[in-house]
Amino acid sequence: MQRLTISLDDDLAEAFEELMRRRGYANRSEAVRDLLRRELGESDLSSGASRQCVAVLSYVFDHHERQLSSRLTTMQHDHHDLAIATLHAHISHADCIETVILRGATQKVTEFAHAVIAETGVRHGQVQLIPVDKKPSPADWRRKA
Ligand code: NI
Incomplete structure (x- = not known):
């Protein structure tokens, strides 16, 4: 497991917190993991990497x-x-x-x-x-x- 530290400007951080609340995420790590998984999956599909x-x-x-x-x-x-x-x-x-x-x-x-x-x-x-x-x-x- 790797630990990443990221910086967000205030507006983006607040929007992210609001998104987490609306979707019921208990912690930021799980919310970021889900966002990444979805983005990576869509990227694979659109690039044709996933047959x-x-x-x-x-x-x-x-x-x-x-x-x-x-x-x-x-x-x-x-x-x-x-x-x-x-x-x-x-x-x-x-x-x-x-x-x-x-x-x-x-x-x-x-x-x-x-x-x-x-x-x-x-x-x-x-x-x-x-x-x-x-x-x-x-x-x-x-x-x-
Ligand atoms: Ni029916």
């Missing part, structure tokens, strides 16, 4: 929308190598929310997620990609007190 990823895709849709439910299910079956688990919940009379866990080549996972999000009737679509193939990967970066 493999896991991802969480979530979206809301109206199950009355014509054929949409079966279209979404068909898309997942057509990519059963990527879509490894799906959680479905009925959130109102019309609306459903689904969360799909994806794993595979970052490019294919991204294409699949964007195709689902682009389907007519799919709303609030979001995908979070987590790189897994670098050593150490974010999945391996253990939290330390």
